[in-house]
Amino acid sequence: MKNVVILGSTGSIGKNTLEVLSNFADRFSVLGLSANTNIRLLEEQIKRFRPKMAVVTDEESFQRFPQNYDTEILWGMDGLKRLASHPEVDLVINALVGSVGLLPSLETVKSGKNLAIANKESLVMAGELLIGKAKEKGREVLPIDSEHSAIQQCLLSGKKEEVGRLILTASGGPFLRKSREELKQITVKEALSHPIWEMGKKITIDSATLMNKGLEVIEAHWLFGIPSDRIEVMIHPQSIIHSMVEFVDGSVIAQMSLPNMKLPIQYALLYPQRVFSNNTSLDLTKTGQLTFLEPDTEKFPCLGLAYKALEMGGTAPAVLNAANEVAVEAFLACGIGFTDIQKIVQKTLKQHQVKLNPQLDDILNADKWARQTAKELCCESEIKR
Ligand SMILES: NC(=O)c1ccc[n+]([C@@H]2O[C@H](COP(=O)([O-])OP(=O)(O)OC[C@H]3O[C@@H](n4cnc5c(N)ncnc54)[C@H](OP(=O)(O)O)[C@@H]3O)[C@@H](O)[C@H]2O)c1
Incomplete structure (x- = not known):
């Protein structure tokens, strides 16, 4: 037990x-x-x-x-x-x-x-x-994240030094096909209706801005020890392939299942064992076409900001995270617009003086500073609206 x-x-x-x-x-x-x-x-x-x-x-x-x-x-x-x-x-x-x-x-x-x-x-x-x-x-x-659970499972196919790149898939969220102009008018209700996953409010908004995928790139970097230039993101709206690993010989291993968080949760709880579960089995003849496209980082700049924070290193990812939490909360409270989220994160990150090799106190101080800075920026955005 x-x-x-x-x-x-x-x-x-x-x-x-x-x-x-x-x-x-x-x-x-x-x-x-x-x-x-x-x-x-x-x-x-x-x-x-x-x-x-x-x-x-x-x-x-x-x-x-x-x-x-x-x-x-x-x-x-x-x-x-x-x-x-x-x-x-x-x-x-x-x-x-x-x-x-x-x-x-x-x-x-x-x-x-x-x-x-x-x-x-x-x-x-x-x-x-x-x-x-x-x-x-x-x-x-x-x-427990389905993408990282998928990667953990794919990595069993080879040695760490044989890994070429990690490919994180993303559903693309509810606004994949919206124009930049249309994104400015998005309401909280629209942003909270994810096409595939039923999740808490914060991650649902992060999925709509693609910040969630950015946070996942950072998460994958630390979990699997792979540098960010070998972690890619691919939009896959059907969410059947949960992520992939390409090995150096060109072989790509993908983990597939119907989108349901119970599977990655069970895998984490019972790891490294696989045990029978009554999760619905995947029938590829019924899923329809599986499609893939590159993320549009101009329309969804949060993904690029996460890569940038990881590259800046030190306290920068903590600042990205804190500014995003403040901005998402302000959006949910109808204080700022959907596209203000990325602006607030970007401005906060730009003003930050990175501390490299941070200890816990440095990270907590950076988090506190970023929250204060992002709150002030939210008030400015609110006044402009
Ligand atoms: N949902 C998914 O499918 C999914 C998938 C992959 C990863 N994740 C990640 O899993 C985490 C949880 O996501 P979720 O969707 O389950 O969120 P959620 O539904 O909003 O649940 C969050 C949990 O945290 C508690 N909580 C909220 N604020 C807190 C605070 N200030 N102090 C202590 N506890 C607090 C909530 O308590 P109350 O409900 O009592 O307020 C609730 O139990 C996130 O990091 C998310 O990115 C989620």
């Missing part, structure tokens, strides 16, 4: 993870859960999975949360860190959204636990520190 903790159990990945875990109740025991504000769902999860501990991060929600369970209820970031480092825990699944995931990810690897990571923001902000610490402790950082 493995004891697992799910940070962000009330989110899209968190809920899918609990469903996968319930298919393997003979192998896993849920030791801890966490929510921010959705305490109604957390209560249901506590009743069903009876974890030893649960965390409510939002203070007001914590105060309202009933304390009449056998489950110990903890609060805030300290609670998340305690859960991640609990001595009985074997595997932590980080399904939190945003930069709040960084400290729990670091706490997990520092305490010598395996980490299954959906929270790509941790790797974007501090990939070098996180992977470095996991290696030092002899622990795994297992991807």
Whole structure:
């Protein structure tokens, strides 16, 4: 039996993870859960999975949360860190959204636990520190993102030195065929309707701007140790091929399945084993045509900005991430337009003085600075509208 903790159990990945875990109740025991504000769902999860501990991060929600369970209820970031480092825990699944995931990810690897990571923001902000610490402790950082899970599976076909390039596929989001002019008028409702995946709000907006793919390029760089000039992005609207690896002899290995996050979650939970699942099997005679095209980085500059941040190195990816989080939040609150997101990220990145070889404090300071700068830029955009 493995004891697992799910940070962000009330989110899209968190809920899918609990469903996968319930298919393997003979192998896993849920030791801890966490929510921010959705305490109604957390209560249901506590009743069903009876974890030893649960965390409510939002203070007001914590105060309202009933304390009449056998489950110990903890609060805030300290609670998340305690859960991640609990001595009985074997595997932590980080399904939190945003930069709040960084400290729990670091706490997990520092305490010598395996980490299954959906929270790509941790790797974007501090990939070098996180992977470095996991290696030092002899622990795994297992991807949950479908693209990175696909790459991990494709990489089994050869040695690291035989890898030519990684090809991350992207659905292209809901606005693939819109003109630049049309993008300026996009509403929050339109941006939240993804053609393929049902996900949390932040990643859905990131998918629409292609920032999600940019964050994934950075994530792939740290997870697989491949330089950015050998990580490419290809638009594949049907989302059947989840990513590919080209080896030096020209052979391309692709991982295919119907788009469903339960498969990459199961792969991460059971890695390196493959176990029967009742996921719908892929019938290529029924998927229709599979198509591929190059991303339009002029129409979707966020992808290029992510490559640029990775090239700048040091604290730049943390700044890209923080500015993007602030801009996406402002867009969701109808404060700025859809195309303002990229402008705010670009301007924030331009004003940043990169600190190379950053320690955790440098990264947290850069995150704080970028948030302040991006907020000021959002106010300017708001005034202009
Ligand atoms: N969804 C997908 O299909 C998918 C695919 C690949 C990768 N990912 C990545 O997985 C991560 C989670 O995505 P998601 O779509 O599952 O997000 P989501 O549905 O918005 O869920 C986020 C989770 O984090 C919690 N949370 C939000 N703000 C928090 C805060 N300030 N402090 C502590 N907890 C907080 C939420 O709690 P409450 O609900 O209680 O507020 C919820 O449990 C992201 O990094 C995303 O990029 C997602």
